[in-house]
Amino acid sequence: MERRRLILQDTLALFVLTAITILIAVLTYFFFQSFSQHRRVLERRWYARGERAMSAGKPQFAVEDFRSALALSAANPQYQLALAEALAGANRTEEAYTYFSALHDAQPGDGYLNLQLARLAIKRKNPNQAIAFYRAALTGLWHGMGAEERFKIRLELARYLISLNRNTEAQGDLLTAEGNSLDHPLELMEVAALLHQAGDDTDALTTYRRIERNPAATPGLRMRALREEANVAESVGQYKRAAQALELYMARARAHRNLVPDADLRTATDQLTHLQNLMVLIPFYGLPPAQHAARIRADAQIAHDRLAACMKKLNPSPPSNATATPALAPADAASLAQLNESWQQMAAVKPADLASDSTGQTALMNWVDQTEQLTARLCGSPTGNNALLLQLATTPDKTE
Amino acid sequence: MSTTVPQVPQKAVSAPLPLSAAPRGGELSDSEINRIAPTRGDRLFLVLSIFIGCVSGLLVVCFRISIEWLKVLLLGSVPHAGQYRLIVAPMIIGLLIGLLVRYFFPQARGSGINQTKAALYIYNGYISARTMIGKFITSALAIGSGQSLGPEDPSLQIGAGVASLIGRKLHLSRERLRLFAPVGAAAGLAAAFNAPISAILFVIEEVIGAWTAAVLGSVVLAAISSVVVARAFWGPQPMFHIPPVTLRDNRELLAYAVLGVVGGLAAVLFSRLLAVLRPWLRSMSPWAQVFQPAVAGLMVGAIGFFGFSQVMGAGYETIDHAMHGEFLWHALLAMAVLKILATTISFSSGTPGGMFAPTLFIGAMLGASVGSVEKILFPHLTGSVGSYALVGMGVLFAAFLRVPLTSVFMVFEVSGNYSIVLPVILANTIAYLIARSLQPVPIFEALTLQDGLALPSMEEVREETTLRIEDALQPLPGQSFIGTDTPGKILAAVREEKEAFALIRCVGNRWYVISAADLEKVAQTAEATDKPIEPLLPEDRVPVLYPDLPLNETLAHFHRWPLIPVVNRAMSGLLEGVVSQTDVLKCYESHSHA
Numbered sequence: 001m002e003r004r005r006l007i008l009q010d011t012l013a014l015f016v017l018t019a020i021t022i023l024i025a026v027l028t029y030f031f032f033q034s035f036s037q038h039r040r041v042l043e044r045r046w047y048a049r050g051e052r053a054m055s056a057g058k059p060q061f062a063v064e065d066f067r068s069a070l071a072l073s074a075a076n077p078q079y080q081l082a083l084a085e086a087l088a089g090a091n092r093t094e095e096a097y098t099y100f101s102a103l104h105d106a107q108p109g110d111g112y113l114n115l116q117l118a119r120l121a122i123k124r125k126n127p128n129q130a131i132a133f134y135r136a137a138l139t140g141l142w143h144g145m146g147a148e149e150r151f152k153i154r155l156e157l158a159r160y161l162i163s164l165n166r167n168t169e170a171q172g173d174l175l176t177a178e179g180n181s182l183d184h185p186l187e188l189m190e191v192a193a194l195l196h197q198a199g200d201d202t203d204a205l206t207t208y209r210r211i212e213r214n215p216a217a218t219p220g221l222r223m224r225a226l227r228e229e230a231n232v233a234e235s236v237g238q239y240k241r242a243a244q245a246l247e248l249y250m251a252r253a254r255a256h257r258n259l260v261p262d263a264d265l266r267t268a269t270d271q272l273t274h275l276q277n278l279m280v281l282i283p284f285y286g287l288p289p290a291q292h293a294a295r296i297r298a299d300a301q302i303a304h305d306r307l308a309a310c311m312k313k314l315n316p317s318p319p320s321n322a323t324a325t326p327a328l329a330p331a332d333a334a335s336l337a338q339l340n341e342s343w344q345q346m347a348a349v350k351p352a353d354l355a356s357d358s359t360g361q362t363a364l365m366n367w368v369d370q371t372e373q374l375t376a377r378l379c380g381s382p383t384g385n386n387a388l389l390l391q392l393a394t395t396p397d398k399t400e
Numbered sequence: 401m402s403t404t405v406p407q408v409p410q411k412a413v414s415a416p417l418p419l420s421a422a423p424r425g426g427e428l429s430d431s432e433i434n435r436i437a438p439t440r441g442d443r444l445f446l447v448l449s450i451f452i453g454c455v456s457g458l459l460v461v462c463f464r465i466s467i468e469w470l471k472v473l474l475l476g477s478v479p480h481a482g483q484y485r486l487i488v489a490p491m492i493i494g495l496l497i498g499l500l501v502r503y504f505f506p507q508a509r510g511s512g513i514n515q516t517k518a519a520l521y522i523y524n525g526y527i528s529a530r531t532m533i534g535k536f537i538t539s540a541l542a543i544g545s546g547q548s549l550g551p552e553d554p555s556l557q558i559g560a561g562v563a564s565l566i567g568r569k570l571h572l573s574r575e576r577l578r579l580f581a582p583v584g585a586a587a588g589l590a591a592a593f594n595a596p597i598s599a600i601l602f603v604i605e606e607v608i609g610a611w612t613a614a615v616l617g618s619v620v621l622a623a624i625s626s627v628v629v630a631r632a633f634w635g636p637q638p639m640f641h642i643p644p645v646t647l648r649d650n651r652e653l654l655a656y657a658v659l660g661v662v663g664g665l666a667a668v669l670f671s672r673l674l675a676v677l678r679p680w681l682r683s684m685s686p687w688a689q690v691f692q693p694a695v696a697g698l699m700v701g702a703i704g705f706f707g708f709s710q711v712m713g714a715g716y717e718t719i720d721h722a723m724h725g726e727f728l729w730h731a732l733l734a735m736a737v738l739k740i741l742a743t744t745i746s747f748s749s750g751t752p753g754g755m756f757a758p759t760l761f762i763g764a765m766l767g768a769s770v771g772s773v774e775k776i777l778f779p780h781l782t783g784s785v786g787s788y789a790l791v792g793m794g795v796l797f798a799a800f801l802r803v804p805l806t807s808v809f810m811v812f813e814v815s816g817n818y819s820i821v822l823p824v825i826l827a828n829t830i831a832y833l834i835a836r837s838l839q840p841v842p843i844f845e846a847l848t849l850q851d852g853l854a855l856p857s858m859e860e861v862r863e864e865t866t867l868r869i870e871d872a873l874q875p876l877p878g879q880s881f882i883g884t885d886t887p888g889k890i891l892a893a894v895r896e897e898k899e900a901f902a903l904i905r906c907v908g909n910r911w912y913v914i915s916a917a918d919l920e921k922v923a924q925t926a927e928a929t930d931k932p933i934e935p936l937l938p939e940d941r942v943p944v945l946y947p948d949l950p951l952n953e954t955l956a957h958f959h960r961w962p963l964i965p966v967v968n969r970a971m972s973g974l975l976e977g978v979v980s981q982t983d984v985l986k987c988y989e990s991h992s993h994a
Contacts, residue, residue: 010444013569013570014447014451017448017451017566018451020455021451021454021455021458024455024458024459024462025454025458025629027462028458028461028462028465028633029633031462031465032461032465032633035465035468035469038472039468042472042477046477046478064480067478067721067726068477068478068480070717070721071478071717071721072477072478074717074720074721075637080724083726094728095726095727095728098725098726098727098728098772098775098785099724099725099726101725101775101784101785102723102724102725102726102784102785102786103724105725105784105786126779129779
């Protein structure tokens, strides 16, 4: 009896306790729901304000808005990223860097975060870190459009490397980018231009040629490729190739008159004329020996005349007394005298002998180059054929 | 001087606690219940622990939401520097709190931890419902209005209050009611922290002071129940969103050691400021004390108004931001220093609220600051700022609250990452040792001393060395005998060696100790001269005691056995030595002198 009463008493007590617990739980639930809803409204409002500020180009205001949204929903990755971007946009580099670093710690393989960190590292003047982040961005994870993003990052990295004069590294990245471009002509144009900037002219020319031959490229783009090819070829002394490209360009331009402004066409015509004049002076290796030697002799004659005129200008006395020229620096005077002496020795060489004397030919062309360069420095810019010979003299790579 | 800890409530002292008293009208008495249902108490204790956990969890959720609502209403959704409400709201609410504490809830002052300890050690587990409600209201108002205090300690007291209330309503015995205080405390803290293991450890380290099997099961049940309830609302994610933590380069341990030093010194500074300001403010007149929370609100609000609104309130969001490296090192350092000042002001003013959250805040800011500096000086090292902030929290926890074990597990629980174990242990140990050597009295003990209470020091309880029997053990005085020896032989040997006692090994390797006088009497009986002694001895035997047992185990036996043989655990019956009452007392005496 007592036992039953005790059980009843305890059961009743536990029942009442359960009822009270349920009641408190229900009240807590409604209390919690009302608060959560209010909080959600607030965080969305702050985030929307931040987005509006970003759209209006006012990231400095967006920072506070995103920070507020994040205070209400700390784990929201969208808000975290938005805040980091706003900080970067507001030029709060250090804060942005630390914030992106923290996000990066959580997702070290994220391509976008690595890219942002690379850009911030550039602002913080830390090139090695920037390059490391670029590389991580290249191998990182990109959600959709990964190939395009990586291509763009590689070009961005290459531009940065070029700005640091780390051309060899840039060339490697550009060649990889070229391989990854999937023959997309617009992208290839950019790669080719950067290859030229990085000093890899051979690959730049090849790339321009690829674009020109790419059927997917528009006529306008193909013509632009030809024009750029001509420019690059001329800059590296591949005059024949430059002329061929220009000729092709002009032929296309005539076919697509609407694509090329008249001014461009005129410029191209002038450039082609200039190249043709230049090629008349060049003793190409492929020419018959007699013709080759004749061109060298002609060039030598032009240079010799230029030297004589220059010496006369500097000192009206006979050339034999050039060494006594008081107006010249001793080094220049010595160079001038030495060149003059060389030319006098050359006068003794018979034209027939020159045709079979490759060493003499090379020596003669060297004197031509030296003469044009020295006279340009001492007597001012040349004109006519001398100007052309000077261009040849200063061409970095005389492959032709 | 008024005290934070309640004066002994008349009800608690004068009213006899139910089941130990005479039966109430129609109710069964304690002895009757024990007779008809001897295991009822234990079972009910466990079942009620679950209820205590659930109710505490729900109340703590309500408490946290109340704080958040009040914060939104009083300070705006996100307080920003330059808003006048940052000064006005804490000041006006501070005045209201001052009046509430003075006229309605005088026992709601302080953090709640010492009050819970006082309930356990002084008031037989009694925490009034009024105190609990007062703590809820005043702490929510204080923290919601931006006072630099946290909700964990009040949650702990709310949990203990729930336990006390349920225990009283179900007429539990005085002993069980007393045990319920830590059970409820663990439940409240677990729900507030969303970390059951840390809550259990904290209650054991700081409230109970020792591992007690009697209460451990209930503490665990209550803590888990409350966390389950709290997670039903907040979700399963840990309290802070911590970026992955790894230690790839062991050289980083040096930076963590530096953090330990910085944290230890900061904890000492924090403790000393509290030790100076709090007694001074409490020595003022009661009327002045009414205005102290308002002045504290004004000062803390001014810190927020002039640029550091993060210092106001519990500061969890700021901790989260710091962990994600959002602040520069100098801003982090400034926030840590200002938080120390703001918390000292708020807490010393008697505003109800806890110190857990501010401790975590200061630790996180210091940690992130050290981490940021490390990143600047050694950018190639891989540790994230978040990991330093996390370790920093543990460091301050260990050094300021003096709970080293809890501090380590707290870091694990709030991060969900165990790979940071090495830095945590290193930094916490350094900080703990520095704080201990520079500030020998822990903060909770200092506060109880300020309040004129003599609660046990948990640090001392934890570190108390237990004396064992081996510490008082003496070598065998002479030879021992076996039960088959004749009384005459034993007597002759005792006389020859002038021993006062003879030790006789009986059947089953049990020992009997007989005095020389008793031996004489046994030997004088005619039939005993050439018979074995064992059948002539009384039936009882010396209790089996081993050298590693606590020394106090011997005390109960000296009235019967003036000399107790101590035996080897591996070889039954082999004597290790003997102890007498004099040996034991001498041992205690020398220990207390040491």
